[in-house]
Amino acid sequence: MSEWRRRSGPTSVRTWFRSDLAGSWVLVIAVVAALLWANSPWGSSYETLWNHTVRGGSGWAGLTTVRAWVNGGLMAVFFFVVGLEIGRERRTGELGDLRTAVVPVGGAIGGMAGAGLVYAAFNHGGVGSSGWGIPMATDIAFALGALALLGRRAPPGLRLLLLTLAVADDIGSVLVLAVFYSSRTDPPALIGAVAVTVALVVLRQRGRLAVGSVLAGGVVLWALLAAGGVEPALAGVVVGVLVPNRVRGSDDDPAERLERRVAPVSAFVVLPLFAVANAGIVFHAGTQGAPGASSVFAGIACARVVGKLAGISLACAVVVRLGPGRLPEGVRWGHVAGGAAVAGIGFTVPLLVAEQAFARDRALVDASELGLLAGSAAALALGAVILALVGRRGTGVARPVPGPGPDEEGEFIPW
Numbered sequence: 487m488s489e490w491r492r493r494s495g496p497t498s499v500r501t502w503f504r505s506d507l508a509g510s511w512v513l514v515i516a517v518v519a520a521l522l523w524a525n526s527p528w529g530s531s532y533e534t535l536w537n538h539t540v541r542g543g544s545g546w547a548g549l550t551t552v553r554a555w556v557n558g559g560l561m562a563v564f565f566f567v568v569g570l571e572i573g574r575e576r577r578t579g580e581l582g583d584l585r586t587a588v589v590p591v592g593g594a595i596g597g598m599a600g601a602g603l604v605y606a607a608f609n610h611g612g613v614g615s616s617g618w619g620i621p622m623a624t625d626i627a628f629a630l631g632a633l634a635l636l637g638r639r640a641p642p643g644l645r646l647l648l649l650t651l652a653v654a655d656d657i658g659s660v661l662v663l664a665v666f667y668s669s670r671t672d673p674p675a676l677i678g679a680v681a682v683t684v685a686l687v688v689l690r691q692r693g694r695l696a697v698g699s700v701l702a703g704g705v706v707l708w709a710l711l712a713a714g715g716v717e718p719a720l721a722g723v724v725v726g727v728l729v730p731n732r733v734r735g736s737d738d739d740p741a742e743r744l745e746r747r748v749a750p751v752s753a754f755v756v757l758p759l760f761a762v763a764n765a766g767i768v769f770h771a772g773t774q775g776a777p778g779a780s781s782v783f784a785g786i787a788c789a790r791v792v793g794k795l796a797g798i799s800l801a802c803a804v805v806v807r808l809g810p811g812r813l814p815e816g817v818r819w820g821h822v823a824g825g826a827a828v829a830g831i832g833f834t835v836p837l838l839v840a841e842q843a844f845a846r847d848r849a850l851v852d853a854s855e856l857g858l859l860a861g862s863a864a865a866l867a868l869g870a871v872i873l874a875l876v877g878r879r880g881t882g883v884a885r886p887v888p889g890p891g892p893d894e895e896g897e898f899i900p901w
Contacts, residue, residue, distance in 0.1 A: 509753035510634040513627070516761035524766030532766045549712060556763045557834060560756045561719040562708060564627060567752045568653060569726020570745040577731055580646055585812045590651035592805035593798040593822075597651070597829055598622040598658055600797020601789040608785030613778035613850070617843040619666060620854055621789035621861070623659035623835035626652040627757050632828050632866050636873050640821055643814025648825045651798070653723060659835050660717045667842035668715050675714035682707045683724055690728045697740045700728050717835070764834050767855045776849030783857040790830040790861025791868060798826035820876030827872055830865025833858055 524532040536553040549558050575581040601621040609615045629652055633645055664671050686703045689695040704725030712718035731741040802822050805811035813822065840854035 509757070510631045512754060512758050513631040513761055514635070516758040517628075517765040520762045520765035521767065523762075524768050529766075529768060536763050536766075549718075553763045556759055558712060558718045561627075561760055562722040563748060563756045564752045564760070565719050565722030566704075566726045567722075567745065567749050568626065568649065569723040570729060570741055570748075571726075572650065572653065572723070573727040573729065573731065573741060574745070575646055576727070580643060580814045581650065583812075585810050586814055587650065588809070589802050589805050589811040589813060590647050590649075591654045592809075592811065593647075593651045593802045593826070594654035594658060596801020596804075597624070597655060597794045597798040597826065598662075600795075600800070601793035603797075604789040604793035605785040608788065609778070609781050612781050613847070614782035614785065614844070614853075617782060617786075617840060617850070617854065619659070619662045620836045620839045620843060621786045621793065621832070621858075622655070622662060623832050623839070624652045624655045624794075624829045625832045625834055626656060627760060628831045628833065628862070629828050631757070632831055632869065633825070636824075636828070636870050640824065640873055640877075641814075641816035643817040644821045644825050647814055647817060647822070648829060651825075651829060655829070656717075656835065657720060659839075660720060663835065663839055663842070664716050667839055671715040672713055675710050676716065679707055679710035679714055679716070682710060686724070686728050690730070695728065695730060697729060697744075700725055700730070760834075764837070767833075767859050768852075769856070770852050776847075776853070779849050779853035782850050782853040783860070786836075786854055786857030787861040787864065790832065790858065791827070791864045794830040794865065795823065795826045795868070798829055799823050802826075818876065820872065824869050824873035824876060827865050827869035830868075831862040833862065 520532075523529065536551065536556075538552045539550055540552060540555055549555050572581065576587075580586045602618045605618050605621050606615070609617065626649070629648060630645070633640065633648055682703055686695065686700060686707075689699070704721055707724060708718045708721040711721055726741075729741040729744060731739055799819075799822055802811070802813075803819070806813060813819075836858050837855065840851050840858075844850035844854065
């Protein structure tokens with residue numbers, strides 16, 4: 487009791503609010519609030535707010551609603567932090583080894599293929615056959631938040647593996663959306679985005695890229711991606727990776743400084759808004775009665791659980807066993823399976839694909855929403871069970887997955 491009292495004072499409270507669990511629980515609360523709001527007697531106000539038209543000339547980029555600006559605008563901050571972390575790991579961590587970096591990329595490809603194949607098995611030749619791309623994408627924010635809640639039984643390397651896998655998965659899924667489903671891609675704008683990216687990379691390699699320049703280039707890249715019909719928030723990853731990490735003749739590290747300042751904003755402002763804006767799935771009575779709705783629901787739910795778990799695990803095994811890859815330090819195959827299950831969590835990009843794939847059939851869009859919710863919940867539960875079993879069989883206690891909290895020196899660790 488005395489120990490609890492010593493640790494429950496103001497300092498303990500402040501420490502908790504800066505911990506990984508704090509950010510994860512805020513995200514959980516936001517999801518629950520969105521679901522309750524959307525299914526309450528005042529549920530109509532949910533869609534009214536988030537689908538409210540934002541005027542002022544934003545239509546050129548397709549960002550015409552409040553939700554679109556949260557997903558495409560504010561989420562660039564989250565992806566920026568992700569890019570900063572990937573850049574740090576590439577310079578000084580596990581991702582500096584190409585053998586480690588290639589594993590999550592292979593896993594992302596396998597997870598996308600597995601999810602698409604499982605969905606096709608349920609809907610081949612049916613009215614929902616065009617929705618094969620719906621279950622492919624992983625929501626980085628929700629997946630990392632879930633892993634932080636489960637991370638007491640997982641090594642730090644698993645978070646790095648899932649982070650890199652989810653970024654590659656998101657990029658691949660956005661490309662699928664742009665190529666196979668989007669009707670508003672603008673090739674000149676996308677060519678310009680590629681040119682800006684190449685220019686930033688070349689300048690970064692030559693050591694001529696200042697922080698202000700890369701941020702300005704990121705704004706241009708964001709605008710070009712938005713105009714080109716591709717998820718503009720992904721520009722944040724590019725910018726974060728390219729931020730210089732050292733100033734000549736100084737110990738100052740701009741990338742580290744930006745990471746520490748922006749990470750709390752991402753964890754406690756951007757991600758909760760993102761969750762509230764996107765997790766408000768409405769439960770409609772009789773949704774499964776529409777033609778093809780039950781197959782779409784079952785296909786998506788199983789693809790999120792079975793397809794992702796099997797596809798990611800198998801692809802990682804192939805890359806490691808038969809190829810040049812190796813797992814991050816401390817990560818066992820049980821951890822990979824648990825992380826693969828957690829990667830089945832996804833809402834945002836899958837919902838965008840569903841809106842495009844079933845643009846003329848609202849009942850199938852509703853079935854897709856329910857399938858994504860059920861599949862994501864099952865993926866979280868399965869990931870928790872797998873990681874719990876792996877933890878019990880281990881010979882020691884796994885270190886917790888790092889999150890947005892203080893490290894041993896009291897410094898802030900971002901998502």
